Amino acid sequence: MSRIHPTAIIEQGAEIGEDVEIGPYAVVGAHVTIGARTTIGSHSVIEGHTTLGVDNRIGHYASVGGRPQDMKYQGEPTRLEIGDRNTIREFTTIHTGTVQDAGVTTLGDDNWIMAYVHIGHDCRVGSHAILSSNAQMAGHVVIGDWAIVGGMSGVHQFVRIGEHSMLGGASALVQDIPPFVIAAGNKAEPHGVNVEGxxxxxxxxxxxxxxxxxxxxxxxxxxxxxxxxxxxxxxxxxxxxxxxxxxxxxxxxxxxxxxxxx
Structure with a gap:
């Protein structure tokens, strides 16, 4: 049985799975689907054409499924698709896609998204990735499985971060990081293979x-x-x-x- 706080606003049309918990003053839009055993923190907003899988944890004040920060966006019903068992912490922002790309922003499974992270429109995040606090992804960024993005880092639009790679904190990334490589700096440069990982x-x-x-x-x-x-x-x-x-x-x-x- 789901536990929905009486102050939460659930718009008509939203689909809520079994054993979902929705905290005080949270808002869930009409085109949102939330999978079983997912927790939505207080004051969070889940909007747009957004689908969340099972066992996700959304922190307080998160904004998930918002309109793209793209001046070409004209209200098209683009999407956000989030897999299973993701942790998305406080004040994170994740936007839907645009029709100039595939029209969808995606997150896989088992990702750890820390506080104040921004994932822009049309990003594709794999599974088991870690995005540390205040990491900022511009639009169309691709992040491979098991990649790590350090806190306070900025990633340019259309950049790809390869699987099992690591970007150090407070870095500025304007080109692709190959898989398995450690990078850091402003602008980010290679610093060896991610051997320990x-x-x-x-x-x-x-x-x-x-x-x-x-x-x-x-x-x-x-x-x-x-x-x-x-x-x-x-x-x-x-x-x-x-x-x-x-x-x-x-x-x-x-x-x-x-x-x-x-």
């Missing part, structure tokens, strides 16, 4: 060694980007335990539109 997630020593070799080819050997990519392709086909990880790195670089940090 990979160990914690079960990557083998051979896979980590292959990624360290890949990092040297990309950043330490004085190669042009095209020459580095050619050698990375050879490394990805070497037949070792790290082939899949290196291939992920190569595929990401080749798909980059804004270029990778150098």
């Amino acid at each position: 990979l160990r914690r997630r079960g990557f083998s020593p051979d896979a980590i060694s292959a990624l360290r070799t890949a990092y040297r080819l990309l950043y330490k050997n004085g190669l042009s980007l095209e020459d580095a990519k050619a050698q990375l392709r050879e490394l990805a086909a070497a037949g070792g335990d790290g082939d899949a990880a290196v291939k992920t790195l190569v595929d990401f670089i080749e798909a980059s539109q804004r270029g990778i940090i150098r």
Whole structure:
């Protein structure tokens, strides 16, 4: 049985799952679907065409599903889709998509979104990501699984943050971070492979060694980007335990539109 505080406003048409808890003075819009066992903190606003999966935790004063901060937006019924078991803390803002992109902003599962984070329109956040307090994502940002974005960091629109990568606190990111790479600074620069994170997630020593070799080819050997990519392709086909990880790195670089940090 859901527990909805009598001061909460639930607009007609909203769909509320089983065992949902909605705190005092929260507002849930008419086009919102909230999955089972989700908690909505006091004074939060869940609006727009927004879907939340099960077991999510929304902190007090969060604003989820608001209109895009895009001057081209003309009221189209764009969407926000949030998966399961996400923690979204106090004063976070997450906006719906725009028709100039796919029309949807997405979050996967098991993400940890700390206080005052902003996730702009058309962002795509994978699963198991951590966005630290006051991290700010402009529109169209893509964040891979298990990535970490440090507090007080700003991420330029259309930038991609690769899986298992880490952006240090108070950084300014204007180009893509390849998977598995640590970056920091204003403007953010590469600072090695996220070795500790990979160990914690079960990557083998051979896979980590292959990624360290890949990092040297990309950043330490004085190669042009095209020459580095050619050698990375050879490394990805070497037949070792790290082939899949290196291939992920190569595929990401080749798909980059804004270029990778150098």
